[in-house]
Amino acid sequence: MTATYLPADPIWCAGCGHFGVQTALSDALADLNISKEETLLLAGIGCSGTIQNNLGTYGYHALHGRVIPTATGAWRANPDLTVIAAGGDGxxxxxxxxxxxxxxxxxxxxxxxxxxxxxxGLTKGQDSPTRQGTPSLDAVLLGLSILETTFIARAFTSASDQLRDLTAAAIRHAREGRGFAFLEILSPCVTYNDTYPAWDNEYLDLDIDDQHDPTNRTAAFTRVADLQTQGRIPIGMIYRDPSTEPATFVNPSTSNIESAEHATIFHDIMDRYRI
Ligand SMILES: Cc1ncc(C[n+]2csc(CCOP(=O)(O)OP(=O)(O)O)c2C)c(N)n1
Ligand code: SF4
Ligand SMILES: [Mg+2]
Structure with missing residues (x-):
């Protein structure tokens, strides 16, 4: 008999934001008509990382902090696959x-x-780099500062329709070969840091702001930085490269790698492990 892995039930605390992320992801895949067999969901380590147990797509639980290189390798090996990496802020x-x-x-x-x-969350509530009240990191601003960036958005689990639509937009962007699609989701940990009340007051939806032009990187950077100093958290489509051309994937330099020589070294090393 062939064993298959069925989707598991989530193990999150009642009220955890991660439930909303899972619903948005499965709805977005359905909206885009992408089958489970075409999809690889990889995740990092954390409460968030257990999402890959729950959807019934192909899945892979990467080492802590290593979900992006693992996902990149999977996509390079099979560019036809819809490759989605997920994880927490830690x-x-x-x-x-x-x-x-x-x-x-x-x-x-x-x-x-x-x-x-x-x-x-998983290790019981230590501060992550985005903990409010500490000198915290804004990954949206960071991404906007890198000129090659092609897609940056932020959603909030309280705004579930927008979360689903931005998830679908991100997956579509990557599937069209237009580059790295980054979506940060405000997904409160109700057990160790219940930010629902604070974030409900602090978020500001740029999707309904006539002044915001998501194709203007410089203006987006200035707006997000200004809002940050006012204690506001912008959500919505922050920046999308208006170009319709496929993105150019920048390979690391391989000019100094001689594969035959490396194969010899590899086999030498393996021989040393054999008795
Ligand atoms: C190499 C390594 N270092 C530390 C840990 C301990 N550890 C497990 S999950 C985690 C962070 C989880 O936080 P986050 O990614 O924000 O996910 P959340 O649980 O909040 O969803 C850490 C530090 C680990 N598993 N592996
Ligand atoms: S500890 Fe926090 S992040 Fe983890 S499942 Fe519970 S509410 Fe969610
Ligand atoms: Mg976290």
Whole structure:
């Protein structure tokens, strides 16, 4: 008999924002008519990372902080696959931050969903780099500062229709080969850092703001930075590269790698492990 893995039930606390992210992701895949067999959902380590157990797509639980390089490798091996990386703010903005910066710069056509709750939920609520009241990091501003960036959005689990639509827009962007689609989702941890009351007052929807032009990177940067100093959190489609051309994926330099020589070294090393 062939064993297959069925979707698991979520293990999150009642009221956790991550439930909303999961609903939005499965609805977005349905809206786009993408089958489970065409989809690989990879996740980092954290409460957020368990999302990949729950959807019945192909799944992979990457090492802590390493979901972006793992997803990039999967997409490079099979560009026809819809590759979605997901994880928390601890996973993506602390141990994994180096990978995020280079994904903005190199543009693999994958989607990256970051569930931001300001804490390390799984390990019981330590401060993450986005914890409010600390000198906190804004990954949206960071992405806007990198000129190759092609898609930056932020959603909030309280605004569920917009969350689903932005998730679908991000997946569509990556599927069309237009580069790295980054969606940060405000997804409160009701057990260790219940930010629902604060964020309900602080968020500001740029999708209904006539002044905001999501194709103007410089204006978007200024607006997001200004709002940050006013204690407001912008959500919506923050920036999308207006070009309809496919993105250019920037490979790391391989000019100094000689594959035959490396194969010999690899086999030498493996021989040393054999008795
Ligand atoms: C290499 C390594 N270092 C530390 C940990 C401990 N650890 C597990 S989850 C986690 C952070 C989780 O926070 P986040 O990514 O924000 O996810 P959340 O639980 O908040 O959804 C940490 C530090 C680990 N599993 N592996
Ligand atoms: S500890 Fe926080 S992040 Fe983890 S499942 Fe519970 S509410 Fe969600
Ligand atoms: Mg977190």
């Amino acid at each position: 996973d993506g903005y602390a141990i994994g931050m180096g990978h995020l910066i280079h994904a903005f710069r190199r543009n693999p056509s994958i989607t990256y969903l970051v569930m931001n709750n300001g804490v390390y």
